[in-house]
Amino acid sequence: MMEAMELPDLFDVSEEQPxxxxxxxxxxxxxxxxxxxxxxxxxxxxxxxxxxxxxxFSYGLDGVPYGLRLL
Structure with a gap:
């Protein structure tokens, strides 16, 4: 069984951001x-x-964004 490939958080790999x-x-x-x-x-x-x-991306009540990804 193949597992879904997890995409990187684009906040962590800014060089991959368009x-x-x-x-x-x-x-x-x-x-x-x-x-x-x-x-x-x-x-x-x-x-x-x-x-x-x-x-x-997601964010919490603390106002810290995370998980930047394609829609």
Missing amino acids: ERLAHIVEHYAALLDVGNRDGYQVCAEFLRAVERVGYT
Whole structure:
């Protein structure tokens, strides 16, 4: 029986991010680093932005995104 191949978290392998996605990630990473906004709200905006280009990720109440992957 073949097991499903687990895809890498694109947050961990940024060199594999397409340029359009990388620009979005850089923008929102900077917003999260500054920390003067609610991280949970920033992640909600961030998620909408990456979904528009065909990707998704998860995040918790702590406002830390993880699991960036293709939709």
